[in-house]
Amino acid sequence: MTEPSGVDPDEGCALVARSAADYLARSDPLARARRWRDRTPGYDREAWRELASLGWPALLIPEADGGLGLGLDSMVAVVRAGAAASLPEPLTEVLAAAQALVHAPTSATRTGLLSRIVAGECIVALAVQDEAGPIDLQRIGTVAVSAGQGAWRVTGRKRFVAGGVGADGYVVHAHADHQPVLFWVPADCPGLEVLAHAQADGRFMADLVFADLVLPPDHLLASGEPALAAAWAAIDTALIGSAAELLGLSQRALDLTLDYLRTRTQFDRPIGAFQALQHRAVDLYIHQRIGESVMRQLLDALRHDPSAELRTRGASRVKARAARSARQITREAIQLHGAIGFTDDCEVGMHVRRALVLGAWLGSELEHRRRYARLAPPIVD
Amino acid sequence: MTEPSGVDPDEGCALVARSAADYLARSDPLARARRWRDRTPGYDREAWRELASLGWPALLIPEADGGLGLGLDSMVAVVRAGAAASLPEPLTEVLAAAQALVHAPTSATRTGLLSRIVAGECIVALAVQDEAGPIDLQRIGTVAVSAGQGAWRVTGRKRFVAGGVGADGYVVHAHADHQPVLFWVPADCPGLEVLAHAQADGRFMADLVFADLVLPPDHLLASGEPALAAAWAAIDTALIGSAAELLGLSQRALDLTLDYLRTRTQFDRPIGAFQALQHRAVDLYIHQRIGESVMRQLLDALRHDPSAELRTRGASRVKARAARSARQITREAIQLHGAIGFTDDCEVGMHVRRALVLGAWLGSELEHRRRYARLAPPIVD
């Protein structure tokens, strides 16, 4: 993980969290999310530039590359708050894809892209999946062959590219010469077709179809082990970010539900006085708290041991837990709101739909429990 | 299934159910169960003779063999009522083992055994398992070879023989000449060792160890397909019987719990007035009702189509359901009783422990769901 050189990381994290809270309080992201949903790209490019002016896309980018050089704590704080506020911009998606660049070897392409990302001029998305199901970077679905003079000819297809509609380009995982590689693929590259799929939350995923797309030599970002390491860094960042979003939205859904229970009256009592509902609310609260603890423990552990091994295992653990908690909380939030909870006007629905998307993105809770079982040593000696 | 020749089956079932209720009401089987638990054989041989005088072991034995020739409905009614009353005698066990004899080809051994069973002079147990886990009659664990002059020499071991301690003999599944066979093995046969294992409910299971045990020719009850058919008839009867017991004991545990909820007061109210407990009680009631419906549907279906296929599939279905319901109900019965529910004095514990045993006997709910999935055609066209 990147370490800030100047500012104390805890201090940096606290500063960023405060500025995020300020921004979210004054900019009504919920209204923006409603305005943009089901319309490509699903978010507001203007707003993205404002986020960039707050430094959000730069959070995890090293200071040497023009970023803020903060740690995952800062990302978690910001995307968590963003999700609670229904922020529609693809922040986790860009932060994750940028991590692939951060972990790629130094090159002019890398330097140029990172500075454009920091400036808010470039929205980049991560394309690592060939099909649904467990992510497998050994699978050869997208292939690059030499097109002469160091150039590459790419054919194949990438699927489920979150934030991929409206992006300026993609970090694409492919195979060349029996090696995994990462390419930079600009969105306007001839031979690239971007197919938009509507997500449950009103945003869009892309399928990328490469039909004899030709890339210049300098668009190869990394190959071999470094390419794999960079891809996994990006994927883990996406998982930890999605877990943070899930925790943020489930906390918000829980708060809305508790407010409703306190104020809605039926049978001449606030419905929150009914014991059966109280007990269910407590179970939701426990789920939320357990999720928060797992995230906090992971961030603490990564501060002491920023190894890829720990990060990958922890990413699966926290994604599985946060998805589980958010599933329970968002579903019960509908039920405890009653009919109103099923309406589009009710904010709860925003969180329900977002939880559907995040729950499935890059692997369900089930898939991540399985992955964790493969990665983690046994618990009892 | 056997069909009665003279008496109307519904009529017969109703008569038997009434006499069972009478007997159970006056004979305090619960006290007997407490008296005999943890003491071999775990039940009262005197009481067994009384049950026989009521015709219970004869229920499923054809009239031609001296039995009552009633259907599974009658068995279900009686063992269900018996389980609700904590009857400790091995009724399901004997009824099931006798089914193996009923389905075996006619022989003097068969005739003699059936008449002794009807008379209450012979307690017989079924020995079909070589080890824990799914029952597999193709597995060759117990082997018989010729001992000359038609006699058989048996070696091997059978496990988890419910009702096997104190029995007068066993219907034993073995392999001879690469064929499945069923033997009659009297308890006093030299070379037979009966190892007693204490069950959670205070009764006993046996392991049978055959050390060069020699059986005369007429102790071979069946071989080949008829042996398999007879063994499966017995196993299915045991499963349906155990499901009926589970339903009986879970109904009783539920009734005790509802009574407790109505009468126990805390915080100046009957605890049954607390909504969270009400809702949990309702969930138990629903589990119980679903279980009853599955049993009723199975018995109805078998009246119209008494095929082995339907019986085997239905046996797994009803065992899985009844075990599931009884698990939920007995566990919650402890919790809803509070500390008193954890004491030995409280009747609930009898049902909790019996449910542990029946839940595991001849396959858990999980195993029977898997078996059902293998046996049953898909649900949706």
Added chain:
Amino acid sequence: MSPPSPPTIDAPADWEALPLEDFRLRVRTWIEAWCPDEVRYPAGRLRWAQSREWWSRLYRRGWIAPGWPREHGGMGLSPIRQIVMLEELERHGCGRMPDQGITQVGPILLRYGTEAQRSEYLPKTLSGEAIWCQGYSEPNAGSDLASLQTSARLQGDRFVVDGSKIWTTLAMDATHMYLLARTSRGARKQQGISFLLVDMSTPGITVRPIRNIAGDEEFCQVFFDSVEIPRGNLVGRIDEGWSIAKSLLGFERLGIGSPRRPRQAFARLEQVARARGLFGDPAFLDRYTELRMDLEDLSAAYEEFVDQVRRGEPLGADVSLLKIWGTELMQRISELALLAAEDHAALAGEVALEGSSVNVLAPFYSSRPGTIYGGSNEIQRNILATTVLGLPR
């Protein structure tokens, strides 16, 4: 596609005279021949525009009102034959039409209506000229329906209605509403409620569709601003509408507890699992089989209540157990379908899944209202606890 209009068939004068299985076969054959494709396996409730043709065919056949007496244009079927009819419609995947006039208003007018009300409303309800919606729930009277506040003040020969109703299914398609309104305040809040018939074109009525979480508009809020309703539209006696509304329970509740809807969700789960190749995954199979057996066992319980109807016995409050088990099962099925769909579960609408096209989220969304509407499952549990289990209030 079937031809535009079915021929007239000589029907036996008395459907009850046919043996039950013959009756079932006749119904099945006719449905298969004449049911238009557009009403089969819809994603949600059918709108009136989608239903019109099928309604009209059933009407001309004389089959639009299975439960009504024959002298009023119904089929005069006994409850069990009504169930057979429902089962055959379900079997063919026929969606639910805006049928509350048939299932609710007709029976109420037959029991409580005046001769004038019957002759005015029954024929046009049959023909589809009058499409009814239900005006019961209010923003502050959901689970606690009896606390409803929409008022109907009697002024001369008219009631003047003010207030609003909510969660009114497809009110935008309806020509009429049957309405519960408060005509006075009694000691108990169930008193003082009256049952009124309302023409939706009356001035002062505004219908606002409510978009739901899935993006559809099935429900509406209906506003009443000094809406004048002729006194003759009062059904039964004034202030005694609550017992009229309650009289429809029982047989209705059996319908809510039918395994039909969870079975549809289950079919969707199977479709997803097949496309994803999950039937070779033992862990998936365990989960799948558990749900499958929960569904089949729901059917066993449902059949038992149907038998009770068959024997002519009234249904007790215990029938609610079907609704609880069935609606919650449908939610559990929809959750497994999401897991089975993996990444596809993030996508809205129809999704291309290894060759087939599936709306993965549809069962998830459509399983939500079931636990809330028709008396929420919390209310059902309260009822079962006190009336069936005899726990203290």
Added chain:
Amino acid sequence: MSPPSPPTIDAPADWEALPLEDFRLRVRTWIEAWCPDEVRYPAGRLRWAQSREWWSRLYRRGWIAPGWPREHGGMGLSPIRQIVMLEELERHGCGRMPDQGITQVGPILLRYGTEAQRSEYLPKTLSGEAIWCQGYSEPNAGSDLASLQTSARLQGDRFVVDGSKIWTTLAMDATHMYLLARTSRGARKQQGISFLLVDMSTPGITVRPIRNIAGDEEFCQVFFDSVEIPRGNLVGRIDEGWSIAKSLLGFERLGIGSPRRPRQAFARLEQVARARGLFGDPAFLDRYTELRMDLEDLSAAYEEFVDQVRRGEPLGADVSLLKIWGTELMQRISELALLAAEDHAALAGEVALEGSSVNVLAPFYSSRPGTIYGGSNEIQRNILATTVLGLPR
């Protein structure tokens, strides 16, 4: 086996002066050297006869009362070091001794006792001469503890106690009891309760062990028939015992929520699964991993509360969430162990399982009281709902 008695070790005068990890290592090494095998991984609570030797070793080492001040014979440890001590005992599998004198009576006497009470009881509590049991619950005061009825009438210089206490853990081993009894009736039922110390050998006391569902006798009912107790055995002020009893909550509740007990059950599950060869079964692995992660995630939450203690902050009511999650998780673990054991789950006691010997049912039984005692999980949920979530009472 370790030698019969540990040597005397020169201890640093102040345990707090050692760096935390050094402290942990010292504790660990000593426990490993001196803890007798018979107190490790017991099936249930340790009886006094089993505990005596271990108690005595800890006492001689000066480690029997980690939380007591050093001037009273304790170690004077801060809360976080007490937790380290507990963790190391757990790690080594040390069973819980009859330690209520140390954890409950000592702190109460130090805060509310008189000088005479302290000098009489503290030394013999440390040495194990006085073994304490708790007399709080009554047959009609379980969840609703404040409704207790056992009476203590002040007559001259004595209280005369009548009534009975129940669910008294290991009362048959105890020499003394700390008792809540009613000395008067106030407007609120929490008023009028007093906190008394009782010598169990006083005439009129009868102890009846209660056999539990597993066949063990851990709990007792204790009957009081005109039992005379010196007035000097009153702790704190008369009628104000409720607040004394309540003052022990907080840190105690963290102990109840520790992952120790579910972790023991989980170890049993693993033992069964290994013997049954289930780690190759994908369906089992899914279930196993879910529980495993629920357990690890409980540890994450527990650590957070421990950190709170480490920072010297008081624990809030939210700590109850650990108890709810942990005790219910332990039950879920025990259910999977039953399924994993297949037919063996029918058998009582130690079962031979492919070479190893396992008591398959032990986790099932021992997971039951956790959701009932120490404030049932229902009560805990009530408390969380109203005090933490701010839901209306």
